[in-house]
Structure formats: C-alpha cells, structure tokens
Amino acid sequence: MKVNEVILYKMQMKMKNPFTTSFGTEQDREFILVEAKSEDGLSGWGEGCATERPLYSEEFTQQSWFMLENFLIPMVINKEIGHPDEIQEGFNVYKRNNMAKSALEGAIWDLYAKTEGKSLSKVLGGSKSTVEVGISLGIEDNIGDLLAAIQKKTEEGYKRIKIKIKPGKDLKVLREVRKHYPDIPLMVDANSAYTLDDMETLKAMDAFDLMMIEQPLTAGDLIDHAKLQKQIKTPVCLDESIHSYEDARQAIELGSGKIINMKVGRVGGLTQAKKIHDLCKEAGIPLWCGGMLESGVGRAHNIAIASLANFLLPGDTASSSRYWEKDIIKPEVVAENGIITLNDNAGIGYEVDREEVEKNTVEKKVF
Ligand SMILES: O=C(O)CCC(=O)c1ccccc1C(=O)O
Ligand SMILES: [Mg+2]
DSSP: OBEEEEEEEEEEEEEEEEEEETTEEEEEEEEEEEEEEETTSOEEEEEEOOBSSSSSSSOBHHHHHHHIIIIIHHHHBTOBOSOTHHHHHHHTTSOOOHHHHHHHHHHHHHHHHHHHTSBHHHHHTOOOSEEEBOEEEOOOSSHHHHHHHHHHHHHHTOSOEEEEOBTTBSHHHHHHHHHHOSSSOEEEEOTTOOOGGGHHHHHHGGGGOOSOEEOOSOTTOOHHHHHHHHHOSSOEEESTTOOSHHHHHHHHHHTOOSEEEEOTTTTTSHHHHHHHHHHHHHHTOOEEEOOOSOOHHHHHHHHHHTTSTTBOSOBSOOOGGGTOSSOSEESOOOOBTTEEEOOOOSBTSSEEOHHHHHHTEEEEEEO
C-alpha cells in the first residue's frame, strides 16, 4: 500500500455545552483531521486529539500541525507500507508528540482496513460487536445542574456516570450525588488536581462506593499513585500517567493503579494501544476507552479499539449528539441504552461528511 497524498484540516467546532475540568473550560474545540489517500483513490481518516492550548498534556494543535507537516508526513508519503504496525517504529525516532503521531497513523490504519475491505475493528483484532458507554460530566458551579445532568444521562441509559472533581469540588459534591443516587455506577476524574498532601480527602472518597478515581495525582506520576493505591480501597485509574507500553508496564509493576483509561492519541496510536491492551490483558488490568471530546472521526477510532476483549468497563465514547449539533460523520454515533453497536463497513465504519468538514475547516494543506 502507498499513501500518495495527505491532507491536513485544522478544524474548529463549537460544542453544544462548555465542558469544565480541573484544568479549565472548553467549548470551542480545535483539532486536526488527517486524510490519507492511496493510489487507488481510497481515503483514510485520522483525528488529532490535541487541544488548542496545552492544558491536558504538553501537546497542542499548532505543535501537532508542525510535527505532521515537517517530520511525520514526509516519513510516509510515497513509501511502500506493508502493514500499519510498521509506521510506529519509524515515528519513534522522534520523541513523544503522541497525538500528532496517532492522527496520521490512524488515517493509515483506516486506509489499510479499507484496502483490505474489512472493518477497523476486525483488522485490530476486535472481538466484540457492541461496546458499553458511560458519560463524563464536567464540573458545574451549581450542584442542581449536575444532578439534573445525572438524571438525564441515567435516563438515557449510560452505563456509568463519571464526574469531574477538583479540590473544593469533591466530597461535598459526592455526598450530594450519593444522597440522590445511592446506587448508580459512579466514578470521579481529578485530571491530576491532587497531591499526597490531600490524602485525607482522597481516603474519604472510599465512603462513596466509587468504581474508580481517575488520575488523582500529577500527570506522568507513577510512584505517588502507587503510594496512594496502598492507602485507599477505591481503585486508582491512570489517564495522564500512561503514554507508552513502558509506562503501562512500570505502572503495573509498581501497583500505581488497578485500571487504565486507554486514549489512543495519548499513547501514540492504535499499534501502541494494541500492545498495551495485550499487556494489560495478561496482567489482569481492565481497560476502558477514554475520550477527548472527539468529532465523529476520532470517536469511530475509539469505538473500534474498544471492541478488543480487555476493554471491560464502559468508555467515554458517548453519542455524537452529546457534543455536537451536527457531527462530521454519517450516520452519527448513537449509543442506545448505553450500548454502541459496531457495523461491518470497511475502515472506521462511518462515512465522513465532506460538506460538514469543509464548513468547520479553518486551515487546510495538501501534501
Ligand atoms: O466525553 C469525553 O470525550 C471525555 C471527556 C473527558 O473526560 C476529558 C475531556 C477532555 C480532556 C480530558 C478528559 C479526561 O478524560 O480526562
Ligand atoms: Mg481523564
């Protein structure tokens, strides 16, 4: 297979509602789409999940664009590619920049699957035909708004509720939520907002029967998370601490957590995600698929990877309509009663709506 043209689209799409985490509020989602074209006229699509500002990790859209334009696209264009697993080896001469790597690698995976006439899930080795999904709810100023959102999303059938927390917006919120919803599957995500000095608060969370606490401590940390996990019963789930197979291996060895949130962009692409999946399966560490407020393209990739066997917990891959007035894929992603059913179409399984893409494109470059 040969990629003879790559197109980068810088996208700006307004989300229906602002989304607040411990690191800030986002409503205008800027991201990169990658289209990789083959000689026989097929197009593969990938999405870069970096955000406009480096708030979640060190990556941001302009940096991804620069990486893709100057370093990554030249490595793949007009080269013979036997299998997408080969891409990552080449990319790894450059350090990190995982979201940029993943965007292009993802487009090539989609192109490969389309060339083979198989679904992306199939070529990745997925074994499930449905995936379970939960919902991630941002921090609200007003507890009433959060309770209303929980009510609505529970009625829609989402399989678990995740609420964002930060110091000062934690135990009081949990007490209130549990008062109204004593039995819902519930978890929290701190996005690195605490340190071991907050041990009392973190220990107090054991009282709320949480499925897990996601990334309570510093991004990249494995050691303090291991210390924390020894002192609390609630499983620690790692997000911003896992960027590679090596991170996952060390986290398992150290006991830094009991669950891993898999984000394909964070770990540098589908090939690395598969490797981490296999390692975690072997080690008895369940995974679930995280989200980065993706458009339909990234969402479709997330659904495909979530069909692998060790994705044992509901993911953050909610319906398109949770985020967008109109998504850029046809049909849109729909979770019914908290379940997304995969289709057998070749590649990502959804058609990219070029008209919608163009409408939301602020910059475009052909290579
Ligand atoms: O619905 C989603 O896409 C997941 C939302 C979410 O939790 C999130 C959104 C943006 C950045 C980081 C995170 C996170 O999982 O930490
Ligand atoms: Mg998270």
